[in-house]
Amino acid sequence: MLFDQIGIHGWDDIEPVVLAALASELSVLFVGDIGGNKTEGAERIARTLLGQDIEFRAYEVPTLNFDDLVGFVNPKTLAKGALQFVPTPLSIWSADAVLLDEINRANPFIQSKLHELVRKRTLLGMPTRLKMVFSAVNPPEKYQSGYMDLALASRFVxxxxxxxxxxxxxxxxxxxxxxxxxxxxxxLPCMLARASAFEPSGIEAMRISSLCKKIMRDLENSGIVFNARQLKMMLKLITSGLAIQWASGLDVFTAPDAIASYIGAVIPEINGIVRTRVDASVAKGTIRTIVTGFQLADPMTMARNLAELIEIEPTDILAWAGAVDRSIKSERQPQLLRDVLRRLPILQGKGVIEHDLSRTLMEKAAARFATLTLIEEGTPVLEIPGRIHNIIENLKGEVS
Structure with a gap:
């Protein structure tokens, strides 16, 4: 698929979650066998998205010294009470992207520093140039390489x-x-740049939020420890998947497999990298069951406003009518309400909606139109009843 064009083959299934993570500016942890292309893959992706001339660092964490990471303390600035470092060709300060290999084997001192780097892209409270952070581990159980700390693992996708x-x-x-x-x-760079401009509709945002909450509640008895950060990461990944689908036109980013991968990616307990008693197969099955009934990029929920909503010929009539009803109540443009009054009889004539439902929505649109007109005119209270009658009659003439 997309990664094939940059020379990374066989990664079709993980492309959506990797690109969604990078679009969300989250750190990525590759879990895979020795020689699985984790390091080269990270570098190719970084150079493709950020530019071929970027500074890319790959650190072997088990042998990493803190001086390798930061350089050497500048004694001149230290004497003046300011902490600065003299950079070296290997130090992190000028890097645009980094891969921290075998981060699960870091000594406690280095791991605490990398924790900050993964979380905030800073080191000792000082900013770096990092735009992408990748890490890599071999499956601990398979290679007896040591499990990760849950607090660190939960900060990765x-x-x-x-x-x-x-x-x-x-x-x-x-x-x-x-x-x-x-x-x-x-x-790929243009695709992600376009995706960054996407904003989900209010309805879509609510559905994604509801999905995240349902996942948390349905898995709360499984032994999985959720925190607010993970829920936010989950929401970001799903939203970014929707944004990339919108930007690329590729439905794979909102397919059930992709949504399930976004959710599973923020749960370390089902990825074999932390010591746990969670039954990963059961948890994944629960996620899959929930996701199967959840569809992103549905035309109704993708509609961003009333104008787009009324152009849809819905299959779920009640959900569509509810969305139109809510939009009418908050609509501030009289012309859009006129469009609703013209569109509803057309849908009724096609047999898409029933007469009673069409009439109810038309009455609500007309009432909202009258309200906006009265507000704009500043109609005296005693004249409101008669003026409402005139507005409605004129409106009937306009849309008939």
Missing amino acids: NVQVPNVATFGDEVIEHILSGNGIGRGGHN
């Missing part, structure tokens, strides 16, 4: 990198030959 043994012959051929590099018509 956890991504399970597939093993080459699961790839088909065509994908393996691409890997061996380099075939497929440069193919594809999507400009």
Whole structure:
């Protein structure tokens, strides 16, 4: 899919969650076997999205010294009471993107410093240039490499990198030959830039929020420890997936598999990187069951205002009518209310909505139109009843 065009093959299933994480400015943790392309993949993605000439750092965390990360203290500024560092070719200060390899094997001192880097892109309270933070671990149970601390693991978007043994012959051929590099018509930086301008409709935002809350409540007895940060990350990932779908036109970003991956990525207990008694298969099954009944990018919920809402020929009539009703109550543009009054009889004539429902919505639109007109005119209280009658009669003439 998209990553094939930059020479990363076999990652189709994880592309949505990786791109959604980067669009959300969240740190990514690749979990996969030795030699699974985690480091090279991170660098290719970073250079594709940020530019080929960026400064990319890859640190082997188990052997990382703090001086490697920050450089050396500047004695001149220290004498004046200011902490500054003399950078080195390996220090973090000039890096645009970083990969922290085997972060689960960091010594406690280094891990505490990396915690800040992952969380805030700062070090010792000082800003860095980092725009992307990647980390990588091998599955602890498989390699006896040590489990991660839950507090650190929960700050990442956890991504399970597939093993080459699961790839088909065509994908393996691409890997061996380099075939497929440069193919594809999507400009990834432009796609994410366009996605950053997206704002979900109020209805869509509410549905995503409801989904996140339902996931938390349905999994609360499974042993999974949710916190507010994870819920916010979950919401960001799902919203970013919707934004990328809007920007690219690719439905894969809002497919059930993608939504389930966004949710699972913020739960370390089901990704095999923390010590836990949670039954991962049961938790994943619960997530999948919930997600199956949840559809993003539905035309009704994608509608951002009343004008877009009334142009839809809905399949879920009651949900659509409820959305139109709520929009009418808050609408401030009389012309849009006129459009509603013209559109509803058309939908009724097509058999999309029933006569009684159409009439009810038309009455509400007319009442809202009259209210806005009275407010604009500043009609005296005693004249309101007669004026309402005149407004409604004139409106009937306009839309008939």
